[in-house]
Amino acid sequence: MRTLLRRVYYVDAFMEEAKRGDILIDGDSIVEIGEEIPISEDMEVLDCKFKKAVIPGLVNAHTHAAMTLLRGLGEERPLKEWLEEKIWQVEAKLTPEDIYWGTSLALLEMTSMGVTAFADMYFEMEEVGSAAQQFGARCALAKGIIGTDESNVEKTLSLIDHFKGQELVNVQIGPHAPYTVPAEMYKRLCDLALDKGVGVHTHFMEAPWERGFLMEKYGMTPVDFLENSGLLSVPVALLAHCVWMEEEEIEKMSCPSVQVAHNPSSNLKLGSGIAPLRGYLDRGVTVSLGTDGAASNNRLDVWEEMRLAALLHKGKELDPTCCKAKEVLKMATFNGARALGFDKVGRIERSWKADLAMIDLDKPHYVGFDCANLVHYLVYAGSSADVVGTMVNGVWVYYHGNYKYKEAEFVRERAQKSRERICS
Numbered sequence: 001m002r003t004l005l006r007r008v009y010y011v012d013a014f015m016e017e018a019k020r021g022d023i024l025i026d027g028d029s030i031v032e033i034g035e036e037i038p039i040s041e042d043m044e045v046l047d048c049k050f051k052k053a054v055i056p057g058l059v060n061a062h063t064h065a066a067m068t069l070l071r072g073l074g075e076e077r078p079l080k081e082w083l084e085e086k087i088w089q090v091e092a093k094l095t096p097e098d099i100y101w102g103t104s105l106a107l108l109e110m111t112s113m114g115v116t117a118f119a120d121m122y123f124e125m126e127e128v129g130s131a132a133q134q135f136g137a138r139c140a141l142a143k144g145i146i147g148t149d150e151s152n153v154e155k156t157l158s159l160i161d162h163f164k165g166q167e168l169v170n171v172q173i174g175p176h177a178p179y180t181v182p183a184e185m186y187k188r189l190c191d192l193a194l195d196k197g198v199g200v201h202t203h204f205m206e207a208p209w210e211r212g213f214l215m216e217k218y219g220m221t222p223v224d225f226l227e228n229s230g231l232l233s234v235p236v237a238l239l240a241h242c243v244w245m246e247e248e249e250i251e252k253m254s255c256p257s258v259q260v261a262h263n264p265s266s267n268l269k270l271g272s273g274i275a276p277l278r279g280y281l282d283r284g285v286t287v288s289l290g291t292d293g294a295a296s297n298n299r300l301d302v303w304e305e306m307r308l309a310a311l312l313h314k315g316k317e318l319d320p321t322c323c324k325a326k327e328v329l330k331m332a333t334f335n336g337a338r339a340l341g342f343d344k345v346g347r348i349e350r351s352w353k354a355d356l357a358m359i360d361l362d363k364p365h366y367v368g369f370d371c372a373n374l375v376h377y378l379v380y381a382g383s384s385a386d387v388v389g390t391m392v393n394g395v396w397v398y399y400h401g402n403y404k405y406k407e408a409e410f411v412r413e414r415a416q417k418s419r420e421r422i423c424s
């Protein structure tokens, strides 16, 4: 059965303005877009009567999904203290099953908010992938590595094997951060990434003290570290945060494999700072958007990150033209898909994957929109509460309150049990 989205507004970050018409989906892809596609019997027709908009699915380019179980813990502390005095102690109690239910809880949230893909760095990544597969979401999985323990390299290799050939799952290599993983180990992991043709997902320059740490321990600037570790040569270097890069250093990061994941809410909440986003945009560094985990955000809402990014940098730069609505839509869709290593994802184009979010325009805050201003309405007035459908690879994973995952109704209860145990 093909799916015809009839009489919708649709827009992606590459279109001059939104258009009105029909979108035909066959299998995993968009196969036709037109003003009026002739209906045939093998089509499921969803007539939206121009009361719905369709955009590319949103991509959460940096998260730790199972941290939904840790939401509200260690509140209002700075990064290092938050990790060392609260988070890592609780994480030590997590079982593989907890991680499955915690990730499922995150997917309940994310898929209902138009998120079609996420990049995750955590533990027990087979469980994370399994939850993503149950929900039907696309993901890039990185087993978070701290220290030099060889078993982590083996676990990463077996993760690559485990998800080989799975269309919706990419595996990346996940050294946690330069302050928890020695430079030699970064080199080894980047060599492995090159050898296996996979990306690397790491935290980088999140807090101000990281610059001093690198200088004291290795006599390196952040760019020296990027060059020295091999991060500038791997297929994708997904660098979460990059808050504390200096203008002249940004130039040197501008290579096609570098993908900065900007996490404005988490950076504000942990008091880490405000990333130099204008510097990245002006110098052609690709930026995507992430929520980080639910213990430092505390939402998993990419809409919120879009709006916040668009507002924050206008205020910081005293310039209302900075970080335009269309730019943040591109970050949250097309750029995110690239950061996760997926091709043909993130645009509304013939032959591109049908990863889409459907938005209800029949709401008070959409009065007055037109094709020319729809993206502005979505970014500045819209929110995740407007999402009525989320499609991944041609399948509705969420549609009007229902999930593709039939066990979705048990997730909250199971997550609650895990939460009680890890907090006891």
Ligand SMILES: CSC[C@H]1O[C@@H](n2cnc3c(O)ncnc32)[C@H](O)[C@@H]1O
Binding pocket: 064, 079, 083, 087, 088, 091, 121, 122, 123, 143, 144, 145, 146, 176, 177, 203, 206, 266, 292, 293, 296
């Ligand atoms: C080793 S798995 C990932 C690891 O990262 C921790 N984490 C969560 N949020 C952040 C952040 O903003 N900066 C650094 N580390 C973070 C998470 O709790 C896991 O331990």
Ligand SMILES: [Zn+2]
Binding pocket: 062, 063, 064, 203, 240, 292, 293
């Ligand atoms: Zn993080």
